[in-house]
Amino acid sequence: MIRDSETQTLLEDGVRRFVQEVLVPREEEVAETDRIPADIVGQMKELGLFGLSLPEEYGGLGVTMEEEVRIAFELGQTSPAFRSLIGTNNGIGAMGIYLDGTDAQKQAYLPRLASGELIGSFALTEPEAGSDAASLRTTAVREGDFYILNGTKRFITNAPEAGIFTVMARTDPAVKGAGGISAFIVEADSPGLSLGKTDKKMGQKGAHTSDVIFENCKVPAANLIGNREGVGFKTAMKVLDKGRLHIAAVAIGAAKRMLRDALDYAMNRKQFGSAISDFQLVQGMLADSKTELYAAECMVIDAARKRDEGRDVSIEASCAKYFSTEMCGRVADRAVQIHGGAGYVSEYAIERFYRDVRLFRLYEGTSQIQQVIIARGLTKGASI
Numbered sequence: 001m002i003r004d005s006e007t008q009t010l011l012e013d014g015v016r017r018f019v020q021e022v023l024v025p026r027e028e029e030v031a032e033t034d035r036i037p038a039d040i041v042g043q044m045k046e047l048g049l050f051g052l053s054l055p056e057e058y059g060g061l062g063v064t065m066e067e068e069v070r071i072a073f074e075l076g077q078t079s080p081a082f083r084s085l086i087g088t089n090n091g092i093g094a095m096g097i098y099l100d101g102t103d104a105q106k107q108a109y110l111p112r113l114a115s116g117e118l119i120g121s122f123a124l125t126e127p128e129a130g131s132d133a134a135s136l137r138t139t140a141v142r143e144g145d146f147y148i149l150n151g152t153k154r155f156i157t158n159a160p161e162a163g164i165f166t167v168m169a170r171t172d173p174a175v176k177g178a179g180g181i182s183a184f185i186v187e188a189d190s191p192g193l194s195l196g197k198t199d200k201k202m203g204q205k206g207a208h209t210s211d212v213i214f215e216n217c218k219v220p221a222a223n224l225i226g227n228r229e230g231v232g233f234k235t236a237m238k239v240l241d242k243g244r245l246h247i248a249a250v251a252i253g254a255a256k257r258m259l260r261d262a263l264d265y266a267m268n269r270k271q272f273g274s275a276i277s278d279f280q281l282v283q284g285m286l287a288d289s290k291t292e293l294y295a296a297e298c299m300v301i302d303a304a305r306k307r308d309e310g311r312d313v314s315i316e317a318s319c320a321k322y323f324s325t326e327m328c329g330r331v332a333d334r335a336v337q338i339h340g341g342a343g344y345v346s347e348y349a350i351e352r353f354y355r356d357v358r359l360f361r362l363y364e365g366t367s368q369i370q371q372v373i374i375a376r377g378l379t380k381g382a383s384i
């Protein structure tokens with residue numbers, strides 16, 4: 001749903017200009033230094049990008065899902081590290097509080113997340129609990145007005161930058177699966193919370209992940225999300241439903257950028273006396289990429305509209321993430337192929353993008369987990 005097409009056009013144009021004129025020229029610097037320059041963070045704050053999806057009453061822009069995915073199509077067209085910094089505040093690092101938090105919890109944290117003063121992070125995955133998220137072992141034991149958390153979370157995006165974490169922990173050890181899990185807001189300076197070393201990754205330099213370790217970490221009972229035990233896994237799944245649509249849209253943005261770079265290269269690179277874009281085997285790769293991109297874009301917009309209508313889009317979000325991120329991987333591969341040897345050297349952005357986009361098929365649920373969710377939905381009667 002687009003609330004006001006004029007405002008949306010202005011917003012998309014503004015983000016497009018920011019991406020193309022400010023972020024794209026700084027991509028190399030981010031890749032080299034492994035950090036987002038402070039002046040860029042400042043500009044992102046001014047543009048309101050940290051609070052895109054958070055409601056206006058908390059200082060955000062309150063965009064709808066359709067508006068958000070259309071903005072993500074633009075944001076995705078540069079190094080994913082830029083999007084990653086604002087992504088957790090608009091998504092998994094804030095949505096648990098927004099969807100299931102109490103009024104007091106929303107008042108306490110959402111305005112600071114929306115302004116970018118505070119970075120939010122989502123701590124679900126553990127060393128032994130990745131795809132099987134409901135088997136997580138981190139415990140939260142109530143002691144008076146506090147919960148005492150123990151356990152380790154792994155690959156936590158923006159952990160080194162985070163001011164707060166949404167942490168899924170087991171409050172009822174007697175319940176083995178999802179029902180024993182609760183969600184907490186944990187401040188980064190809580191006693192007993194420490195970070196592992198920042199992970200060295202294949203790509204996405206400038207976006208950081210690390211372990212988050214809880215050793216008798218004391219968290220006020222008032223920070224139990226929604227003041228309800230046993231519903232934290234559902235909170236996490238609802239957060240991921242939205243997050244998966246967002247990642248699908250970011251993957252589409254990245255595929256657009258890679259296809260544009262490949263087309264540009266193909267039209268300028270001459271072999272056998274003509275531009276390689278004149279050769280039908282190269283044209284086949286360009287055409288397949290555009291066709292798949294178009295299909296993904298239509299799917300993501302449709303799923304976003306359904307979510308805006310208040311429908312359960314768990315299956316559609318998984319379809320969108322699965323198709324769009326796999327499509328993005330295929331476009332990355334073809335774009336390297338079109339660049340030939342030049343695609344393997346870092347002088348061209350495609351070498352970096354090829355590594356960066358690999359993560360899309362893994363985080364917020366692997367492609368195989370999306371397949372599981374879709375197929376389970378079908379067996380439970382989801383419409384075909």
Ligand code: COS
Nearest residue numbers: 124125131132133134178234237238241314363364365369
């Ligand atoms: N919205 C609301 N509730 C949901 C839900 C959703 N999208 N998905 C599941 N639930 C509920 C179920 O209805 C069930 O509730 P009841 O016990 O009341 O019936 C409960 O949550 C448990 O669901 P389920 O039995 O499907 O859980 P499973 O352990 O089988 O796990 C998968 C489901 C595999 C889908 C889940 O573990 C998953 O998404 N794994 C991937 C995790 C992931 O994305 N990690 C990435 C890290 S975050 S960057």
